[in-house]
Amino acid sequence: MYNYVMKLSVVVPAYNEKSTLESILARVKEVDFSDTPELPDIEKEIIIIDDCSTDGTTQILQELQKSDPDIVVIFKKTNEGKGFALRDGFRKTTGDYVIVQDADLEYDPNDFKKLLRAVVEDGADVVYGSRFSGTYKDMSNLHYYGNKILTIITNIFFGVLLTDMETCYKLMPGKFARQVEIKSARFNFEPEITAKILKSGLKIVEVPISYQGRSHNEGKKITWRDGLSALFTLIKFRFTN
Numbered sequence: 082m083y084n085y086v087m088k089l090s091v092v093v094p095a096y097n098e099k100s101t102l103e104s105i106l107a108r109v110k111e112v113d114f115s116d117t118p119e120l121p122d123i124e125k126e127i128i129i130i131d132d133c134s135t136d137g138t139t140q141i142l143q144e145l146q147k148s149d150p151d152i153v154v155i156f157k158k159t160n161e162g163k164g165f166a167l168r169d170g171f172r173k174t175t176g177d178y179v180i181v182q183d184a185d186l187e188y189d190p191n192d193f194k195k196l197l198r199a200v201v202e203d204g205a206d207v208v209y210g211s212r213f214s215g216t217y218k219d220m221s222n223l224h225y226y227g228n229k230i231l232t233i234i235t236n237i238f239f240g241v242l243l244t245d246m247e248t249c250y251k252l253m254p255g256k257f258a259r260q261v262e263i264k265s266a267r268f269n270f271e272p273e274i275t276a277k278i279l280k281s282g283l284k285i286v287e288v289p290i291s292y293q294g295r296s297h298n299e300g301k302k303i304t305w306r307d308g309l310s311a312l313f314t315l316i317k318f319r320f321t322n
Contacts, residue, residue: 084121085121085122086121086122086123086124087120087121087122087123087124087177087178087197087201088123088124088125088126088175088176088177088178088255089123089124089125089126089176089177089178089179089180089193089197090126090128090174090175090176090178090179090180090255090258091109091125091126091127091128091180091182091190091193092128092130092167092170092171092174092179092180092181092182093105093106093109093127093128093129093130093170093181093182093183093184094129094130094132094163094166094167094170094181094183094184095129095130095131095132095134095138095142095166095184096131096132096133096134096138096160096163096166096184097134097135097136097138098134098136098138098184098185099134099136099137099138099141101184101185101186102138102141102142102184103141103145104186105182105183105184105185105186105190106127106129106145106152108186108189108190108191109125109127109182109190110125110127111190112125112190112191112193112194114193114194114197117194117198119198119201119202120194120197120198120201121201123197124176126151126153126174126175126176127151127152127153128152128153128154128155128170128173128174129142129152129153129154129155129170129184130154130155130157130166130167130169130170131154131155131156131157132157132160132161132162132163132166133156133157133158133159133160133161139156142154142156153173155169155170155173157169161266162266162267162268163266163267163268163270164263164264164265164266164267164268164269164270164273165263165266167181167263167270168263171258171259171261171263172259174255174258174259175255176255177254177255178197178200178252178253178254178255179252179253179254179255179258179259180193180196180250180251180252180253181249181250181251182249183249186293187249187292187293187294188210188249188250188290188291188292189290189291189293192210192250192290192291193252195210195288195289195290196208196210196250196252196288196290197252198288199252199286199288200252203286205284205285205286206254206283206284206285206286207251207252207253207254207257207278207283207284207285207286208251208252208285208286208287208288209243209245209246209248209250209251209252209285209286209287209288210245210248210249210250210251210252210287210288210289210290211243211244211245211248211287211288211289211290212245212248212290212291212292213228213229213244213245214244214245214287214288214289215289215290215291215292216289216291216292217291217292217293217294218292218293218294219293219294220292220294221294224294227247228245228246228247230312231246231247231272231311231312231315232244232245232246232247234312234315235272235275235276235315238276238315238316238319239275239276239279239280239319241279241285243275243285243287244287245287246271246272246275247271247272247311248271248290250290251271251274251275251278253274253278253283254283257278257281257283261274261277265314267310268310268311269310269311269313269314271311272311272312272314272315272318273314273318276314276315276318276319277318277322280318280322
């Protein structure tokens with residue numbers, strides 16, 4: 082038994098996700114840590130960043146904010162991209178640990194328990210949820226091979242053995258998340274934060290998670306151009322801060 086409470090900040094960047102937003106927020110809120118005795122009591126804080134959505138996401142969040150005072154919502158006046166949305170969200174967190182939750186349904190919030198167990202039981206600094214050591218469905222060939230290539234390059238540059246650098250599920254200390262300076266506006270946030278985690282001396286442990294991909298027709302926004310941007314970002318932050 083543990084005699085302390087751990088606070089987990091769940092940061093949700095959202096841009097034009099009206100079809101999935103309420104469902105994923107419900108799933109995050111429903112995660113019950115009490116059925117995992119390996120963990121201490123977990124307090125959740127949910128911070129959502131609306132990146133100037135145009136499809137009705139903003140209106141949904143305005144109503145949720147009225148009905149649920151436990152949810153913190155940041156409404157951005159201009160669309161700046163996922164990286165800057167997370168930068169703003171991280172600054173609002175108060176948790177011992179911070180994790181990113183995309184506003185779609187590709188990742189299962191119940192996997193939070195697996196990541197937290199690696200911290201509590203194994204003393205991990207940072208924990209990544211690996212789709213490739215777990216289960217994944219409906220990932221396009223472009224995304225599969227793009228992720229693999231970027232992960233291999235990360236391993237070469239930083240002398241690590243990761244399997245899924247591009248994963249959304251990155252559990253990191255709250256103090257680090259609030260202090261790190263994010264310079265990447267879009268999806269190249271992933272290689273930047275990985276580079277800065279590793280260069281800070283924090284060690285990354287991976288645990289298997291589940292993943293259910295979606296197509297561009299279903300709202301997926303990342304493209305091959307983001308893959309190239311991620312590659313240049315890896316090179317940039319390997320040699321600069």
